[in-house]
Amino acid sequence: MDFCQVFFLLLVMARGGLFQQTQVCSKTVVNTCSDCIRSGPFCVWCKQLNFTNTEKDEVTRCDTRDKLTEKGCDQNEIIFPVNSQSIVKENPLSESFEQQEPVQLSPQEISLKLRPGIAETFTVSFKRVQGYPVDLYYLMDLSNSMKDDLDNVKGLGKDLLTALNSITQHAQIGFGAFVDKTVLPYTNTNEKKLQRPCDDDSQQCQAVFGYRHVLNMTASEGEFKRKVTEQFISGNLDSPEGSLDAMMQAAVCEDMIGWRNSSTRLIVLTTDAGFHMAGDGKLAGILEPNDEQCHLSRNLYTKSTLMDYPSVGQLAMQLEKKNIQPIFAVTEEVVGVYEQLSKMIPKSEVGVLSKDSKNVVQLIQSAYNRLSSKVTLTHESLPNNVRVVYTPRCDYAGSAGENEGVCDNVREGQKIFFDVSVTADSCIKNTSFTIRALGIKDTLTVTLSSNCECECKDTDSSAHSHCNFQGRVNCGTCSCNDGFVGQFCNCSVGKKDESSLRALCKGESGVECEGRGDCVCGRCNCHQIEGKRSYYGKFCQCDDGHCEKFQNKLCGGHGRCKCGKCECDDGYEGSACHCKVSEDGCFKFNNTVCYGRGKCKCNRCKCLEGYQPPHCKTCLGCPNTCLTKLACIECLSFQSGPFAVAKNCSAACINMTVTMVDQFTTSNKECNQRDSEGCRIKFQLFQLVGEDSYRAEVLKVKECPEPPNIVAIIGASIAAVALIGLLFLILIKLIFYMKDLKQWKEFEKEKKKSVWTKADNPLFLDATTTVTNPTFTGE
Structure with a gap:
């Protein structure tokens, strides 16, 4: 590694803040150089041959730079992937609005290759272009209470354009109006009231409506005055108005409103009332959520009675997406409501409107100056596991923040800078996100990719002597041919037997050597740290560094850690050897502790099941x-x-x-x-x-029941049998009697039905001879 490479490496580490942190490489399962690089931002890999042997596992190749150097690794053999950046597109900042597409943010596209955990910083510059176009859309509440304000606005065209022309020569102005949804309970739905909602018959009044687009963006003062003059007051029932409905349509209907691509877009909302928001539509039976789409037909909002009001979040998102900055020009009575709304909508301002709106021009001019002089750099949704920090460099800079960077009081033509630090917390695939200045069309696209692979540039792709000629060298380690395994490809196995051989290295967890060692020919070769074997056991399941601590000391400083459990010194006990052996706190009775129903541990009774501390005297839940x-x-x-x-x-x-x-x-x-x-x-x-x-x-005396009286029992039994027999006989006699009585009654009944005749019996013949007894005297 030459001097330039070393200098570049030190520069990257300094920019990433690595020197301000304790450099530690926390390794888990490390088998390759790529595994090492993914383990942490401070992990580097030594590709030096013969750096390890059978007493040193390959995991020792992965550590911090200082520790690898101490272990004897040559500086030129250390692999340390670093961040890199390349600017893909960087158009220079424009000096003034002389071209169709002026540039206010640079660069426009950048590509980053990030090492996980190490921040990469680049600089973004911004400059407000002099004479940058301004599009102002005047959105006015036309409910009956705004009558005086409308009369004044009809004569504001010249003053508004004059104020805008003092800012830029490329100013345009548009006009829109709103009231509320034309359904109960917001509006009187009587047919006559819908056509003429005003109470005063002499007053000019237009039919009720939700939102109407009146005038496209124009630079013509006369056109503005003519269109606004045609407008008249309308009316509704309740105090809150459909402001959010109107702002949503004015934002999303870009072509119909006439917003220019390269311009500062402003919506000036003037009202003296609050606003309805999402959910209020339920009062009128309107349940369909706002879809954030344009629904203008013949300049009227057609979904006013069919779709709910938008939420504040929906409106804020669309305003930011369309680069529109709202200015709320409201009366003093509702200024507090709109100040709260402004806190939820980025790049918005609130001004106090006079009773008759005479100060609206000065209010707009002041609000525009505040908006344009404040530059806020932020981003859209970030990819997972990516962090961004903005550090502004300007005269009036806010503090560094993860969500945005802010510079205030920025003048036209003044060049300011933001340092943007991007950190990926894990390896990521090619992805991107967008950085933008709020209210400005210009964007910066940041493309991200990971630097999680090692580029070792091994020149010899053939079998190597370091691998017993049964494999090739890859980043200092052996990549074995089929049928060979081991640190140096020194274990020959059949292709069918390799999986079963590795199965011998798996314990109850199913992880090979518990992720703490290498499976070499069916046996676990446990990893070492600092030259000492830190893992041991058949499956490397044991270590002497992960026992319970007490007062931040392993085993309380009074014991040794053995395979995850503390072996305490004499005179100490407890899971962390955190207490002295003593029975002073355990209640003694008849030369016993804990009433003989427990053991004294750490000077406290550990009772048997059911017996209650502190002294195991009583038992809850024990059997009767x-x-x-x-x-x-x-x-x-x-x-x-x-x-x-x-x-x-x-x-x-x-x-x-x-x-x-x-x-x-x-x-x-x-x-x-x-x-x-x-x-x-x-x-x-x-x-x-x-x-x-x-x-x-x-x-001494038991309460036993008296013995039974046998004679009484027998006598009672006989009497009971006799009584039962007598009752049985009486029952039988009664049954026969009832049967005979029934038959006699039936006979009597039939007898009464018989009819007896008095005629002579034809079978009977009178006597033919009469004999008289001579001796009968008649007495």
Whole structure:
């Protein structure tokens, strides 16, 4: 590297501010020179052969310049891509308006090739052209309250053009008027009121309208006066007007208004009322958003009743896009509203209009001087991961900023400069953005590309001895032929086996050697830093530099970092060795700490599950001890229960002692449980030191139920059976009785229906012989 190259490199580093920062190369996964360059702005690559060996991985080629030099890399073998710039188009600034397309901003096109993280600075110059054309569009509120103002404006043509001609010989003026949307609740929609909205019958009045373009841009004073004289006051209902509708159409209808390509474009809005904005159209049932398109037909805005008002953001974007600078000439009552609006619209001014608009010429002239003397350099939307900082160089310069640069009190013919610094935070593809001065047509197109590749210019493309004649050298490293792998292509594998060989270098994460080493013949060769092996383990998963810190010290300064975990010195403990070994803060009871239900860590009790700090004395969410200890209570107190049957009472209840009492000695919680024999046992439990150690006080007498009376039960059973049998018989008898009664009633019913005749029976014959007993006396 010759002296000129070194000098250029130092110049680039100084302009990028690299000397003011600590130079660190933070490497992650680095296998090639391009990987190194992408790792950070201070990373450089050593392409020197034999710079590495089997004890030094290829990643050691990537570091800062100073560290590579310390490791023995020749300065001439260090690769450090730098920023570059080339001016594609640079027309000189115009001295005056003598040509059709004067130049006020230079250069017009520049190409940058950026190293990620390093700023590239170039200079933009600007000069206001003397006599630059001015197009002024006078946009007037013609609601009834502006009657006096209209009368004065009709005679302003000469004064306005005189004022503009004092600025430039190429001045033009146009005229437009607005009221509001011709629908309720903004306007009275009665047919007569639509045609004549004025209350005074003697007053000349025109039909209501939203926005009307009256006069194209002209340099004729007479034409302006004639067209304005034809205008009359109209009217509406509410106070806010359709100002934003009118400004939007005046901005986007360029051809119909007559805006010139090379001119300073001004819209002068005069009104004494506020304005409707996006969303207000809902009051009239107008829901379609403003589309920011031109809708003028026969000089009238045709979408006034069909499309909502534009938002302030939409209007500001179109005004900036069309290079139009608005001047709000408003009455004192609403000046505060328009000052807030001006803050949201770049390159705009507000002036206080007198009651009758007599001061409008002076107001416009003052506002124009303020607008034209303030130069604001800014950009349109930037590509992702690109930053721009503007540093103005002028007599009255604002501070450097990322969004814009500002110079104030700039005179005609005065040349000013802006230093523009562009930084790409990552590698980007070919892209571009535009820089412009607000209100000026001239633009600067900045084309960007990345400088993320290494141009090593390796002359020998054949097999190289450095690669065991099984590969070629690329930026100092070996690019192996098919079937060979390894740092020096010294590992021969079949094409089919290479993927399985690399699979042996992948751990649980699936990343080869965890991104911290090179897979050489199926084994991880871990990366080193500063000559010491910083990663180790089968998959390079361990390192001794990423353990927990305390007070910004690794392992609190009282331990060693081992594979991501701290091994503390004697007398220290904790995940970061941040506390001394001590039990002073852990409550002691019967020569135990934490009631035997936890461990003392960092001088605090770390309790078993359920037991509560600070001393692990109580347990929340633990099982019901009255129920769980019942079997031991029954066994130890009354030699009954499941443990007594299995004859393992002492073994099962080794951590419990029982005392039989006539009554409880304390008011502790009382347990009342039913044992295996159905008797109720009353006892109290006292937890001793330890997780499952208890002392119990048990009442000597169990509450058992009285045995059943067998005789009474049998007698009652027999009586119940007899009673049931008797009831059964009565039921059967009742059923038969009801059946017989039903049949008798049916017989009686049929009997009543029978008819008996008194005629003689034809089968009966009278006696033919009568015999008298002589002995019968008749008594």
